[in-house]
Amino acid sequence: MKKNTSPAAGFIFSSIIYAAVVIFMAVDDLYISLGLIVAFAAGIITAVKTGFWQRALGSINDNTGKMTVLAGIFTLILPLLFLNNPYVIHIFTLACIYCIATLGLNIQVGSAGMVNFAQGAFFGVGAYVSALLDVHFGFPFWITLPAGMAAAGIMGLLMGLPTLKTREYHLSLVTIACAYISFLLVMNFKWTGGPDGIPDISKPVIFGMEIGQKITLGSITIPGVMTYCYMVLAFLALALIAARRLQNSWYGLAWNAIRDDEISSRCYGLSLTRSKLEAFAFGSIFAGAAGALYAHFIGFMSTENMSFQIGLLLVCMVILGGMDNLAGVLVGTLLLIIIPEKLRAFEDYRMLSYGLVLILMLIFRPEGILPSKPRMFNLTGRG
Amino acid sequence: MTVQHNFRKPLLTTTNLTMQFGGLKALNSVDLSINEGQIFGLIGPNGAGKTTFFNMLTGIYRPTSGDVILDNTSIVGKTPAEIANAGTIRTFQTCRLWDNMSILENLLLGTYMREKPGLFQTLFQYTKVKTDFTRKAEEALAVVEKFDPALASDYNRKVSELSLVDRRRVEISRAILARPRLLLLDEPAAGMDPSETRQLMGDITKLQERYPKMSILVIEHDMTVISGMAEQVAILNFGTKIAQGTFDEVKNNPEVIAAYLGGE
Secondary structure: OOOOOOOOHHHHHHHHHHHHHHHHHHHOOOHHHHHHHHHHHHHHHHHHOOHHHHHHHHHHOHHHHHHHHHHHHHHHHHHHHHOOOOHHHHHHHHHHHHHHHHHHHHHHHHHOOOOOOOOOHHHHHHHHHHHHHHHOOOOHHHHHHHHHHHHHHHHHHHHHHOOOOHHHHHHHHHHHHHHHHHHHHHHHOOOOOOOOEEEEOOOEEEEEEOOOOOEEEEEEEHHHHHHHHHHHHHHHHHHHHHHHHHOOOOOHHHHHHHHHHHHHHOOOOHHHHHHHHHHHHHHHHHHHHHHHHHHHHHEEEEEEHHHHHHHHHHHHHHHOOOOOOHHHHHHHHHHHHHHHHHHHHHHHHHHHHHHEEEEEEEHHHHOOOOOOOOOOOOOOOOO | OOOOOOOOOEEEEEEEEEEEEEEEEEEEEEEEEEEOOOEEEEEEEOOHHHHHHHHHHHHOOOOOOEEEEEOEEEEOOOHHHHHHHHEEEEEOOOOOOOOOOOOHHHHHHOOOOOOOOOHHHHOOOOHHHHHHHHHHHHHHHHHHHHHHHHHHOOOOOEHHOEEEEHHHHHHHHHHHHOOOEEEEOOOOOOOOOOOHHHHHHHHHHHHHHHHHEEEEEOOOOEEEHHHOOEEEEEEOOOOEEEEEEEEHHHHHHHHHHHHHOOOO
């Protein structure tokens, strides 16, 4: 990467954003939350108007390495700041689990341009397979998780097949149908627990220690959710690395090519069938992992966690954050998990507000909060 | 003028190639043969069936009847990707680049059919992907540099920001990087002014010198554009081939003059 801006602007910008997020998460009161959102929005508009936003983003882009380390440190510290408030850690863990699912969805929606509303169903497949293997057969998490991922990947392939003949809106319609079919199947099968769901899903165990159990070290008590949170963070890190490598590889290039121009792609030897199925399969594997992590985190899985609404929410997260931009996807996911949690009083209007967010974004900033850009190559001795 | 070879074998042959859209015969029983290393011009007025012909050669349309033989193998019924793998690469009249991608990304995708790191290497040996990209990027920039050094130094720029001429250059470079045996250029000079056209035609002639085994089939509706470079030309009118030969031969063909140049 070319280094032509100092990291200072990026550091200041990230620290302000981080502080704002921490304060927002710590606040309990509804009206203060609302006030903070307004203040935050005003701050962003000011930053954009004064040019600080662009400068900061430029600085972040030019110092990707340092900024990744900073983001990693910030993320690792975050749960520690809420030692006395396990509920916040709980929400943060949920957000990170959803991040894994949206990173996968981004492969389809962002990279390959296929707006897939069935990611919630793949999430459900991962969750249910993992939960059923655990509850009925007593397999450990380290076997049920890969099984859930594999099942979701196979489901992705199967659902990808009927979409091959379709494009754009029609493809989205097919995925909506797939989402409803999976939902209804799980709802009506006996062995999935039907509408009652699956209770008593066990927690993962590492070296004899159950993740998600309270640890007491002298006078300090570490809430159980904290250990699970760090485990999820480890998985998120792996998911990010995998997503980044896929994006910056021949796979990512091929997905972008079929998104931009199918005819041209075919004339250069790209197989649409292959690329699209790969996008569905890889994306679903991420969703399957997220689903399994979710099921074992909550300890209970039911159909409402794999409904069409979840699929819609995941698409909103990707579009809000920025299609085909991994950092954007994470930002979009965090925003759409944390803000609704703080505004629980308006729970009834949640779906309405997702729709509103989507419409406003598509009108004012269709490229998302952090727009994607071409892969920046830096070849020595050139440019 | 063109490079002469002593020994030539036909690379592409079409026999009785016909394309019918409902009641319209877009192409009527066209026989053509292009030799290895030859620059061949296909000319005809708008609507003569030139692009339809390309669409059949590349598998986008399936001919109603007739055959297309590339290197002794029929390619009728094969997918565009299979035909590309067999060595036929085309450009488009409307210049179909991948618009949201950079110059270098477009060029790299031209090499897509070559050997490249697979899934395992992508996920677990990422340095191999990096070195592969770097190697192919260097090669890609060396190709585009021959057209315009500015394009090679501004390689991270989005292609949608480029001028039409530069887009054409990127498109032709991308095609070259696919190492075609048969390069199909669909009106490469469309939308260019006379001096840009001359330069582009010069560049294409130079390509032929650099890749002597590659055959090039150029579509043009303006006869004068390819007068200096095509060794053989064929004239299409209303889907029928009305003449073939060297440029000077067809130029004086009365049917061509009547149908095309509009002379009476």
